Amino acid sequence: MSGNSLRYSTGMILIHWLTALFVLGAWLTARGGREMVQDPPLLHFTLGLAVLALVVPRLILRLAEGAPAGDGQNGWLATGAKAGHGLLYLLLIGLPITGWYAASRMGVPISFLGVELPAIAAKVEGRPGLIAELHENAGTFILILAGLHALMALWHQFVRRDGTMRRMSLR
Numbered sequence: 001m002s003g004n005s006l007r008y009s010t011g012m013i014l015i016h017w018l019t020a021l022f023v024l025g026a027w028l029t030a031r032g033g034r035e036m037v038q039d040p041p042l043l044h045f046t047l048g049l050a051v052l053a054l055v056v057p058r059l060i061l062r063l064a065e066g067a068p069a070g071d072g073q074n075g076w077l078a079t080g081a082k083a084g085h086g087l088l089y090l091l092l093i094g095l096p097i098t099g100w101y102a103a104s105r106m107g108v109p110i111s112f113l114g115v116e117l118p119a120i121a122a123k124v125e126g127r128p129g130l131i132a133e134l135h136e137n138a139g140t141f142i143l144i145l146a147g148l149h150a151l152m153a154l155w156h157q158f159v160r161r162d163g164t165m166r167r168m169s170l171r
């Protein structure tokens with residue numbers, strides 16, 4: 001589905017930039033291993049869960065409104081952009097959930113905006129396991145992918161001069 005407008009809707013744009021800020025914040029406040037258990041980083045949980053909360057209205061808006069028409073792309077560039085965006089969406093959902101799972105396995109209590117959340121896995125002694133490791137690696141991978149994504153956006157903007165940044169800008 002494709003919209004007629006030149007840019008994403010205000011809601012999509014606000015959520016895009018808020019999400020980018022929160023992902024960066026979650027990465028900067030991340031801790032691993034023993035430190036995580038002894039002094040749980042509440043800010044990491046809050047920012048990460050906010051990413052999950054924002055992806056819900058974002059996907060609803062995306063399905064309802066589609067993307068702005070005509071980004072002038074075709075062929076492998078368009079396919080690459082679609083795959084990259086799809087992977088970013090997948091990580092925006094998968095990362096917070098695997099983090100929540102990891103915290104549960106470690107017996108670390110988590111809350112979101114003052115509301116305590118239930119554990120989604122049983123506590124284990126020792127290492128929290130494969131999914132926790134997946135979370136740690138995916139947490140850095142999303143930053144690399146978003147960095148590449150930003151570079152591509154800047155390439156479009158300043159080399160191809162096709163106005164791509166306007167699609168995700170309020171004015």
Ligand code: HEM
Pocket residue numbers: 016019020021023024062067071085086088089092142146149150151153154164165166167168
């Ligand atoms: C963690 C950081 C980021 C994430 C997770 C992210 C994610 C996404 C996703 C999933 C889309 C596709 C939207 C859709 O069609 O539904 C998108 C579009 C876009 N993003 Fe990002 N983004 C991030 C950071 C950035 C940065 C830093 C820039 C620019 C420097 C940027 C520029 C854009 C632009 C221009 C579009 C519109 C692409 C188009 O449709 O032509 N993003 N972003």
Ligand code: HEM
Pocket residue numbers: 022023026027030031032033034036044045047048049051095096097098099100101102103104106108110128132133135136137139140142
């Ligand atoms: C966009 C969201 C998130 C990003 C980018 C992210 C990123 C990261 C990174 C990079 C690490 C590794 C830190 C290190 O080893 O020094 C980490 C660890 C961890 N994160 Fe997240 N995280 C996110 C969301 C969450 C959420 C929502 C939770 C819990 C509700 C969470 C819980 C944890 C836990 C428990 C660990 C420690 C895992 C271990 O030591 O095995 N994360 N996170």
